[in-house]
Amino acid sequence: MIIEMNHISKTFGTLEVLKDISFGVDSGEVVSVIGPSGSGKSTLLRCATFLEKISGGEILYMGERAAHTDESGKVNYVRFQELTRFRSYCGLVFQQFNLFPHYSVLKNLVDAPIHVQHRSKDEAEETAMELLRKMGIEDKANAYPYQLSGGQQQRVAIARALTMKPAILFFDEPTSALDPELTGEVLKVIRQLAEEKMTMVVVTHEMPFAKAVSNRVIFMAKGVIVEQGSPAAVFDDPKEERTKQFLRVFER
């Protein structure tokens, strides 16, 4: 298991956003997370990537505990130094890209490897250029984010996450901010990563994509995992009424 989240709960004030969620992702697996708006998909990714602190449960990366809940119900995270190491296991691609506008594309990709991971400039740049080639945007290395289309920006964001060499990559609706004609180029890149056995969790509303690319689909609603299984099982033969209801909306 790359990541294991057990009995995760998350509350904002009195609002319970995640309720006793448990799931794990194996190496090489591609998991799609689907569900209605407000069901807690983003929150789940944000907890997994340590942007948000869980209110209960435990998080393990590579079998090692990053956070757990003690007998008194208090959540304990590992110390800052170690948390940095756990952070390096995971990457996150945002819906809004969140590229650094004052850095060129290449600098966006090499800054963290150099200044966070203390890798050599040459090696970081080599890795970055290779990734840009893979994303089909090596000619944009010296451009600034504002000069790129949304689809190109998102591919840069994916490359930026990958330069850190994470063990698992999380995507939060990577194509939702894109015009329909640009979603394809981003999905193609993710599909390509899937073929290379990159471990990924993708929150998406692109059902055909989820069906074609993922090994497993998780359907979430109101802070719980309602149903999960192979794409065929969840999409073609859903067991739960809530899932059927949700999928019907997409059939049209």
Next chain:
Amino acid sequence: MDFSTMLSTMASGMLKTFGIFALTLIGSLPLGMLVALLRKSRFAPVRALIGAYIAVIRGTPLMLQLLVWYFGPFYLLGWSIRGWRFPALILGFIVNYAAYFAEIYRGGIESIPVGQYEAAEVLGYRKGQAFIRIILPQVIKRIMPSVTNEVITLVKDTSLAFTLAYQEVFSLAKQISASQTSFTPFIIAGVFYFIANYAVAFAMQRIEKALNYYK
């Protein structure tokens, strides 16, 4: 007194005006950042203190603040104020301008989308590192117009040093005008301030242009 004597007498005042201007910027630009960061401190008393400081500075005239800095030690503590004129002046200016710059910085910092912080956090940047490498450069670009305004105001505000009878351009102009019954010193002072502000505007524009390589 002929024109060239007047001009050379006032040149010493111009140098002093420039001194106030430069020292104030050197002191208040970084101090303002410290104030802006302290204003977001985790400790409520610190936040309250900084809030009060900014309110007082913005709520009272700079001229009055200069007088307080100069005479305060004498009236409140009974200290001798010999040699205290220039330090009091510079302190007054720095403390005043730091408050205004702090507000500008705060506005700039708050205008950066939260996604920038989150992207940096996920990539493993430490908080300070993220601030220096990711946030601050963007803040600087965004606040340049407001900073330019403030710096131009400062050029003109240096004339308030006359309250402490410090012999910068404005004080000298008044003095020479009275003693020589001439209007010329005021014109010289006016032209000096105008050119100084023109230079400031030009320099700031260059900086803004240099930061225009991204949006």
